Amino acid sequence: MPNKNPHVSFAQSKKQCVRHTLLRNEVEWSHYTNQYERLYYQNQQQHTLSMYLNGGYETHRTDVPSSNGAPGRFCLMPQNSESRWEIxxxxxFVHLYFSxxxxxxxxxxxxxxxxxxxxxxxRIFLKTLS
Incomplete structure (x- = not known):
């Protein structure tokens, strides 16, 4: 059931971090789960490459027209970007963070x-090559 509440920050969202790993200095990744939420993502400290592993079929941007997420789809959110999402x-999904x-x-x-x-x-919801 969709949540029509105001957007919350990604940091304050209900997401659950399944695991997080520092791969090397200035490169890390996190594995998350989330559902039924409106959030904004401010990307001020690093670039983020996001890939959907499961679900995401109803996830889309609310600040610009976008398609929906799905397993195997990628988003690239450069440093200093900001976006709003309906989950x-x-x-x-996983996020790869790099400076x-x-x-x-x-x-x-x-x-x-x-x-x-x-x-x-x-880039929003790029499909992986099959």
Missing amino acids: GVPQE DAHLKHTALKVFDIDPRQVCLPE
Whole structure:
């Protein structure tokens, strides 16, 4: 049953963290569950790559037109982005958090790209390749 209450912050939401791991300095991931909630996500300290594992079929953005989530769909929320969400039926998802410094260091070391040229676009509900 959908919740029409005002949006709450992701940090204060009813989400449950199943596990959290620091992979290396400036890179970590968290596995969450959540359901029936309206929330806003302010991404001021790092970039977030989110992937739905289960559910998410009724989850969508409320601040911009968007499709709904589903298992295997990704969202990329760059640092300094803000978004508002309607969370529906129970869902399970993971967030990979990484700093801008890590992103730019990786761009230079792995891809030989000038870090000043790196800018992540916001992407919502990209489908994985089958």
